[in-house]
Amino acid sequence: MEGYEPVIGLEIHAQLLTRTKIFCGCATAFGAPPNTHVCPVCLGMPGTLPVLNAAAVEFAARAALALNCTVHEQSVFARKNYFYPDLPKGYQISQYDRPLATQGFLDVAGTRVRITRLHMEEDAGKSIHHGFPDSDRATYVDCNRAGVPLIEIVTEPDMRSAAAASDFFMRVRDVLMALGVNDGNMEEGSLRCDANVSIRPEGDATLGTKTEIKNVNSFRFLRRALEHEIERQGELVARGDRVRQETRLWDSAAGKTVAMRSKEEAHDYRYFPEPDLPPLTLDREWIANLQSSLPELPAARMARLMREHALSEYDAETLVRAVPGGADYFEALVAHGAASKAAANWLLGDVQRVLKEQGDLPLAAFAERVAPEALAELLQMLDAGAISGPIAKQVFEQMAIEGGRPKAIVEAAGLSRIADASAIETLVDQVLATNPDAVAQYRAGKTQTFGFLVGQVMKASKGRADAAAVNALLRKKL
Numbered sequence: 001m002e003g004y005e006p007v008i009g010l011e012i013h014a015q016l017l018t019r020t021k022i023f024c025g026c027a028t029a030f031g032a033p034p035n036t037h038v039c040p041v042c043l044g045m046p047g048t049l050p051v052l053n054a055a056a057v058e059f060a061a062r063a064a065l066a067l068n069c070t071v072h073e074q075s076v077f078a079r080k081n082y083f084y085p086d087l088p089k090g091y092q093i094s095q096y097d098r099p100l101a102t103q104g105f106l107d108v109a110g111t112r113v114r115i116t117r118l119h120m121e122e123d124a125g126k127s128i129h130h131g132f133p134d135s136d137r138a139t140y141v142d143c144n145r146a147g148v149p150l151i152e153i154v155t156e157p158d159m160r161s162a163a164a165a166s167d168f169f170m171r172v173r174d175v176l177m178a179l180g181v182n183d184g185n186m187e188e189g190s191l192r193c194d195a196n197v198s199i200r201p202e203g204d205a206t207l208g209t210k211t212e213i214k215n216v217n218s219f220r221f222l223r224r225a226l227e228h229e230i231e232r233q234g235e236l237v238a239r240g241d242r243v244r245q246e247t248r249l250w251d252s253a254a255g256k257t258v259a260m261r262s263k264e265e266a267h268d269y270r271y272f273p274e275p276d277l278p279p280l281t282l283d284r285e286w287i288a289n290l291q292s293s294l295p296e297l298p299a300a301r302m303a304r305l306m307r308e309h310a311l312s313e314y315d316a317e318t319l320v321r322a323v324p325g326g327a328d329y330f331e332a333l334v335a336h337g338a339a340s341k342a343a344a345n346w347l348l349g350d351v352q353r354v355l356k357e358q359g360d361l362p363l364a365a366f367a368e369r370v371a372p373e374a375l376a377e378l379l380q381m382l383d384a385g386a387i388s389g390p391i392a393k394q395v396f397e398q399m400a401i402e403g404g405r406p407k408a409i410v411e412a413a414g415l416s417r418i419a420d421a422s423a424i425e426t427l428v429d430q431v432l433a434t435n436p437d438a439v440a441q442y443r444a445g446k447t448q449t450f451g452f453l454v455g456q457v458m459k460a461s462k463g464r465a466d467a468a469a470v471n472a473l474l475r476k477k478l
């Protein structure tokens with residue numbers, strides 16, 4: 001609405017990629033038959049004790065450091081009490097007033113989004129309301145997910161548009177995936193967010209009343225849900241109504257948000273420190289070591305690829321973000337002697353096409369057949385003029401299916417470029433002799449036939465002749 005600005009803060013839940021759950025030894029793998037990854041601990045049987053998973057702590061701390069947070073030497077787990085069928089214990093173990101980390105930030109497109117806190121918690125189970133013959137009368141519960149380790153990342157209300165919120169969420173996903181702490185799989189629910197949004201007159205310092213959209217699991221839905229919600233709030237204010245503080249759900253089929261519960265019905269979670277877990281104490285040195293062992297993060301890597309290899313922003317971004325492992329493969333190509341522009345072009349062109357043709361083959365699997373050394377060798381042969389462009393493509397197609405080294409393939413099949421002037425001249429003479437009509441037409445001024453004649457010579461050479469040499473020689477003879 002004119003004169004008003006949206007204000008958005010996100011609460012992002014990310015599942016940590018540990019093999020086992022946060023407080024027991026059950027597997028975290030997705031897709032197992034319901035209630036097969038459960039034990040007395042994650043089912044909340046009386047008398048069981050949680051034991052904190054060290055790998056989960058390390059992953060959470062890595063994420064926090066990469067998001068520029070301060071990781072605290074002491075944090076505390078608490079019980080968040082609520083009653084719901086997918087929560088057998090009757091409480092969720094989470095961190096409350098003493099979170100693992102606070103005061104981070106992430107810069108997205110030149111704008112800083114402050115991160116209020118990052119804390120650890122366990123996921124709940126899953127209620128299944130549909131899909132069973134008696135689903136009209138019963139709800140089923142799958143506890144495989146109960147006790148899976150999560151981090152929750154809470155931002156300050158620093159985003160000013162639906163697009164900015166979606167960009168921020170994407171960048172957080174990039175960071176978590178680059179760290180290897182989250183698989184980024186939003187369809188399976190490994191990454192999801194709650195979006196808080198309000199509007200206020202532009203220039204106002206105070207915040208308006210917010211609504212919260214729960215459990216958004218795609219960037220597109222996040223954007224659409226926020227756009228819709230901003231518009232809905234604008235209409236309310238325009239007609240003199242007030243926004244009610246409430247939780248809303250995004251109905252993707254209807255393309256709108258619907259009220260779920262108002263703040264008056266909001267939970268009192270009766271938090272208290274988890275009596276069965278001691279405070280989480282981290283060594284200052286351990287935190288410092290973790291900090292110094294962080295990998296290069298996507299934004300830094302993009303900037304470096306642009307700087308060191310003169311890549312365009314688009315190419316750098318695609319290599320880092322859109323093709324998993326793309327930047328590694330690219331840097332390996334360059335390290336093995338390929339020119340950077342050619343390396344990027346082939347990777348984003350022919351290699352990506354082959355991945356798609358071979359049923360969305362992961363780049364890592366492709367690299368087992370076509371190692372970066374082998375492709376770099378091909379690009380160098382092309383660059384040095386040892387083979388022609390069409391032959392390079394042909395050899396690449398063969399490598400993509402059968403593997404092998406380009407030098408060996410070219411030698412075995414006799415594909416090396418014909419640079420020898422007399423050999424090319426023989427071919428040109430043959431073509432001129434067998435196409436008298438085209439020659440006559442050309443000489444009569446119909447110069448379009450020139451291209452046809454070049455094509456005939458290239459064909460006669462099976463793509464091995466140097467196109468520039470063929471052009472020059474033909475022109476001379478004609």
Ligand code: ADP
Nearest residue numbers: 007008009010155156157196197198207208210
């Ligand atoms: P609650 O107590 O309702 O959980 P919090 O203060 O914990 O609210 O904030 C939750 C999230 O909502 C944070 O990401 C925060 O930045 C965001 N938020 C808080 N107030 C507003 C507001 N008025 N408009 C938009 N976002 C807000």
Ligand code: ZN
Nearest residue numbers: 024026039042
């Ligand atoms: Zn268990």
Ligand code: MG
Nearest residue numbers: 011154196212
């Ligand atoms: Mg809150």
